[in-house]
Amino acid sequence: MSRYFAGTNAELALKEIVHNTIQRTFPSLKPPEVLIGLGKTTEYQCNNAMGLAKLLSTADPPVKMGPSLVGEELKKNLEENDIIESFEPTPQGFINISIKAGWVAGSVEKILKEGIRPPSIPKQKVLVDFSSPNIAKEMHVGHLRSTIIGEAICRLFEFCQYEVHRINHVGDWGTAFGMLILYLKHQHPNFITETPNIADLTLFYREAKKCFDDDPEFKEQARLQVVKLQALEEESIKAWKIICDISRNEFRQIYDRLNITIEERGESFYNPLIPDVLKLLEAKGKLQESNGAKVSMPTDRKLITAIDAKDMAKLVSPHLVWADKSNKVEFHPNMIAALREVGVLKGEDGAEMLSISKKETKPLNQFDVRTDVDRLVPLLQPLFKGKLSPLFREVFEAAGIIEGEYVTVPRFTFPLMVVKSDGGFTYDTTDIAAMYHRFVIEKMDRVVYCTDVGQYEHLRMCAEVAKDMGWMEKGSWSHAGFGL
Incomplete structure (x- = not known):
């Protein structure tokens, strides 16, 4: 009896058919992942024959069977179905698959009548990190690209019925805030009791930066102001919140115009986690001293030869x-x-x-x-x-x-700066803590970063640290990069 496939996703249907055929043809083997791709002369192509030939050659007892013969054996055991018109192995070991016109016509009719349905795939808990502008600065074209790409990815995941977390990793912490808070105190000394009216935050930033660059005393006071902020001094936190709120309102106007839904979770969100994350890294030997600072470098053991x-x-x-x-x-x-x-x-x-x-x-x-x-x-x-x-x-x-015949080789040309020589933290520290939170605490199945391609190497280094720590045993990360 021919098997009927009611769905409209040919690739998923073919994968199920080929999986069952491999099990039936070679019951002693653990079926590998089915490799279905677009064909050159037919709609699809199966690329499993060569891999199966290798598995058979190492089986117990070993079986000597070339890829083309493996393909012929799979063809003999192919279950009857309503989707495959032809299943033809080639001498090179590929299998060309043609789809029945009747199945395609029925699928198109089903889509026209019922609309596009979500694919039948396992549900995942996914976090998409996108947009991520900096407080007190204008959103530039890179932020807009990240916003639009990230929103599109979120909608696709939601269509697939995933549990989607839309996260805005805004730059709301760091040394620049010492400069901004100090300038706020100079320009609006009564900011604690009277909320300052700052109409143009970008201009405010430029003026503060000019003082920082031109006035050595202001620069030193700004550095001390950072220390106060990191110590959560009440007056500094109040000034910080004022600056963040003004910037947040400006971002919101853009998100509303673009119909973007996103949850703000800035760099400051991860600050409380950092001491515990550093202890975990230290305990696993993932931190090294370097000129008074602490760095982390993912490594591999390789044969010296x-x-x-x-x-x-x-x-x-x-x-x-x-x-x-x-x-x-x-x-x-x-x-x-x-x-x-x-x-x-x-x-x-x-x-x-x-x-x-x-x-x-x-x-x-x-x-x-x-x-x-x-x-x-x-x-x-x-x-x-x-x-x-x-x-x-x-x-x-x-x-x-x-150690013996092995040498420990760094995976990258430079390390992540986790703790500066003055005891301060960096973007590297925050991003490692964010990965810990996302994979260990929130238990995400997948995290997608939407940033420009220039951020990829930094994110890959952080992800390698997370993998070495065992935080990503059940999760994965990917980068949706774009050009500048």
Whole structure:
């Protein structure tokens, strides 16, 4: 008897059919995820035959069967249904699938009569982080793009009957507020009893910034004002709330015009979580001291014999060459010896010339850690490819990053700054705390960030920390990025 599929989603129906066919054809295997994509000569294509051939070759007992033969076996066991017109394996191991015209016609008729229905998929708890303007600043085109894209994503998720949380991660905390609060106190000394009438908050910000840039005394007082704000001093919190309320009203006018529904949950929302999150990071060894600050760098353990130039570039800085607080570049003596050994450093002390590539040579004292390390490292391959030079091993062992035949390699070229040397927190701190709240406390299945593409690497670093901490075992994150 032919099986009838009442829905209108061909891809989901095909996945169910192929899944059942794999189970029936190869009952000893755990069915893999069904891979259905658009075909080149037919409506759809199944790409599971090659993967199944590999699984069969490692089964107990192993079965030797090529991808094309796997496809033929699946075709023999295909259940009768009302959707598939043809199911044809190719010699390369792909399976071309054509859809019956009658099923397509019936699906179109159903849509015309009943409208588009939500797909039959598992429900999820999803958080969409979008819009996210900064308090006391105008929303620019990037914020508007994020707002519109995020709203569209939320509506799609809601159509799928997901539980959707629309979050506006506004910039309502940080060092800029010391400047703004101090300027408010200067311009409106009675702000506690008389709410100031600030018609143009953007102009207010510019004037405060000018005082900050031009007046050293104002700058120092603004820094002290930040300390008061972080200590939740009553007068400072009152001034902060006034500034936030004025800015919030301006944002609301734009959201109302665009028919945007969003819940504000700014950076300040996560402040109470930060001490506990730092303790968790510390307990798992995810914080390292660096020039009086605390940083976090996701890492991987790799065989020393397997490290490549990209890995080595992340090890060279900061272990072999680094910039101090004044941005002066320092070289470990072993690095100097290594550079001389491979012949890229020549000249006497104080007048050394360094070949950072086959085409460029510059004075050693003009070396730029940010741009030159990646170009220099390939020239050092004789000292690390396949076998690590004693010059490098000595430094890495002293740093505690070598254990047996393995070396701990950073996943990124620079770490997240979690606690500054003065004890203050950064955007990195807040975003890590936000991930903790979203995945551990709120137990989100998925979090989507709608930001410009320039934010992706920062978010990926925070997500890697969250994964290493085990916060995302049951959840995932994605980035809906856009150009500037």
